[in-house]
Amino acid sequence: MQTVSSFQSKGGKLYLVPTPIGNLDDMTMRAIKVLKTVDLIAAEDTRHTQMLLNHFGIETKSISLHEHNKAQRVPQLLEKLQAGTVMAQCSDAGMPSISDPGKELVAAAVKAGIPVIPLPGANAGLTALIASGLAPQPFYFYGFLDRKHQQQLTELNQLKNHPETLIFYEAPHRLKKTLQSMVEVFGSDRPAVLARELTKRYEEFSRGSLGELLEHVSQQAPRGEFVILVAGNDHPEKAAAETSGTPREQIEKEIVNGLSTNEAIKVVAKRLGIKRQVLYQQYHQF
Template structure:
């Protein structure tokens, strides 16, 4: 068992995980500012973006880039620096490191190397949206960003249909309408949801309603800003999905028209209607007739 106290004397540096504001710079904590000033190096997701933050708080600490595209290259370099006694603060563009942002691989490498990892509390978009959503705040299930392709989204959401917890997703504005359409398709039109955008900023906004209402709203309105999508849990998981007037075969055809492969459509419809997938497959392909 490995046990390292952040206050224990050590010959190595420390890795500090420093949250940054998700919009309003006033949400930066005194401890975060103090830490960024005190460390030897800041590993930033986007050094240009972080430089604006550093300039605002008159922090002159040197930066190095650390993002999803240079993880393999940077981790050995950063671990070597930490082992030599250099202290590093790792931060992303907004919010908590490692939560839908870079960081987790560096943390794992530091833990393996016996280097102390010191987390600082701070802003997080998902929890900020959750407590003002009006949905049940706990328990909750954090997912983050879904995959971009429709079929991959359907597969992921199928696994969440019966979860009773409030679910938290992140989504970019240009993909919001497609994601809401897919959620309504899998979870059902009447599942309640909340959209939170531009959190802590001037145009912060919460939009509440069923997935159908939210989907229809954004068919007529442009989505602006980054979104947190909160979906109510399934409080009647044994009830299955809403009754569909179409036959299972018709439902499979409808899903194929929407872009699913035949196998994915059969899987979705079978799960939605509590049918045996293999039997539906044989029926759809007229096998054994």
């Protein structure tokens, strides 16, 4: 067991600082104060973050930490933290580590016993959820789906029986294909909401069924970053039926629903907590 005091510990500290998801007025006074007083800022994109720093008159030096340099950068930053550096970490928008880089440095700092201090702030998923009109709790945050269609179907099949409101992120150029995948797995009648350009001038909510939202998106070129919210499955008896039966029967149900044999085996293996290779061998030996 490890217990670390956030504020009373001396030496290096890692502050996790949320940044606005669009409207700069959403920057908190505490976030500004922290970014001004730390020794170093680890930023997803230093050029993007520099515009934010300039806006608030923050002169603290920043260094990049992103998906492509994390293997080299995390050990360097950890060494600085262990040497007593007080550091802030931020992504381009919203919460660090939530569908953004950052979790590796947090994990390394926690393992090393360095205080990790989170600040509350902007988050696109929750911002969209409370205005969606869908059940705000319980909810299941997923973030970005895989870009490949077959992988999307696999992921969505694992989520289709969840009773919680589902929250996804998506880029405008992939929105139509992702909604097509959702219609294919969840059905066209499932209630859903598209939240676009949250906190910005052209903020917009589109509410309806997945089929209606797909038709809406198909008639225009989507712009801006999107949050997709999908109502949970309100047919528990149907969900129970889909997950009943022998492993072979469940695999064959998934195949009937449109998955390939290998993808169906993968879905059922995860559902049952069985190794995919073991279930694959069992299925083909039946």
